[in-house]
Ligand code: KG4
């Protein structure tokens with residue numbers, strides 16, 4: 001059955017809408033990234049929900065326009081309803097419910113993480129079963145994916161997400177938010193060398209932990225006189241070389257952590273046919289290369305979405321909406337949010 005899905009995403013600080021058609025794929029993918037949070041060094045929930053409210057009508061209209069559609073020729077509305085910032089999720093869900101009711105359209109609530117986990121399918125045909133490493137500012141998880149909508153969580157972070165660790169270390173170095181892309185640039189300038197040998201958590205489970213790593217970097221900077229714990233101020237004497245060496249050591253450490261978990265999973269799940277790497281942190285070319293090399297060594301195809309589908313977007317939400325609609329997994333107008 002050919003159907004057209006309007007996807008709406010507002011779980012954190014990106015207001016996004018996209019149109020996906022079952023037979024022909026992505027028709028539009030429009031994203032508004034809220035830059036208002038940069039000066040606070042992280043997302044401010046109240047500012048995020050207000051910004052969603054201001055932008056959502058425009059973004060949805062744009063997505064329909066680019067796809068050359070109106071609401072009348074949309075079959076289903078798929079909207080992120082969990083997990084996320086409650087105020088942000090509410091804007092997307094209320095907007096989706098309002099237009100669904102006004103135009104008598106079917107509606108489906110989508111898990112943001114399921115969106116990321118299947119985002120590779122927007123551009124690739126990935127064989128099942130496969131391993132999916134989802135790494136973003138809010139989440140770090142390893143899944144065994146059996147089929148569309150069927151997956152087992154093997155492990156997740158017990159504290160900070162990896163993207164959050166990048167963002168926080170950037171803050172300790174006096175760098176702007178979001179930290180991941182800047183850390184990557186600085187690390188490249190230091191040739192991705194491991195200067196400081198930060199600790200790799202040695203846990204035997206598939207779970208991750210990044211708060212110890214973050215604290216190790218912080219205390220190393222304090223020891224070097226680059227950060228004052230009392231005033232929470234970065235020293236004026238911090239220079240580009242220190243920033244590059246810290247960034248490079250952090251990235252190499254992250255890469256080792258991901259490689260170790262993946263190596264174990266590849267060994268434990270011998271029937272897997274591929275590996276995918278998704279979420280905002282998957283934009284990182286060094287991490288991509290490292291994981292790709294590991295997969296080549298194990299004779300496994302490796303898939304990473306394009307940048308616009310790695311970071312938060314509504315195309316991945318519409319894609320999940322498409323297979324859920326095909327299975328009649330619709331919600332009704334009582335659809336609610338879950339943190
Ligand atoms: O998936 P995403 O857009 O939003 C969440 O669902 O969190 O991910 C945002 C995260 C931020 O923490 C950002 O620093 C990180 O992805 N990120 C990167 C890179 N680009 C974005 N981390 C490392 N290297 C990058 N190139």
Ligand code: ZN
Pocket residue numbers: 112116136279280311312
């Ligand atoms: Zn995300």
